[in-house]
Amino acid sequence: MMTIGMIVMLIASVVMVLASFLSKKTTTDREKSSPFECGFDPMNSSRLPFSIRFFMIAIIFLIFDVEIALILPMVMTMKSSNLMIWTSTSLFFIFILLAGLYHEWNQGALNWSA
Known part of the structure; x- marks a missing residue:
């Protein structure tokens, strides 16, 4: 019974490896290999500034949620x-x-007037 399982696992592994090698495309397109960003130019830098205030409020929300x-x-x-x-x-x-x-309120992360 155990040998049948090993044989089935070996056959499945061989089929998966062969399928992986046979399904790969040989031509690469620069546009298709770049990440898709809806509404943004993918050629620009992905390092956009974000609000630390929003980040701190999100972290506090997660802490209180837990x-x-x-x-x-x-x-x-x-x-x-x-x-x-x-x-x-x-x-x-x-x-x-x-x-x-x-503490977070006094640090200014939750100061809504700032």
Whole structure:
């Protein structure tokens, strides 16, 4: 039974390698090999400036999105946990999140008037 599996795997590997070699095109076109960018000239540099402010807001969104996924199970475990330990852990977790948000706000990443 094992030898049949090995033979099938060997045949499949040979077929895939042959198909890979036979399907390659020999002519290369510069336009077809360049990356497609909708609405942009592909001959220009791809290093375009971006807003650090947008980047920081996106990072903060991702952090809080993941943190919400960590907070939701805490609500489910409230009934089966020690209430004092659960409350202190939850408050510590939320304090860390708020401290990070306060730090980012003072760094200017979330300053909407700037």
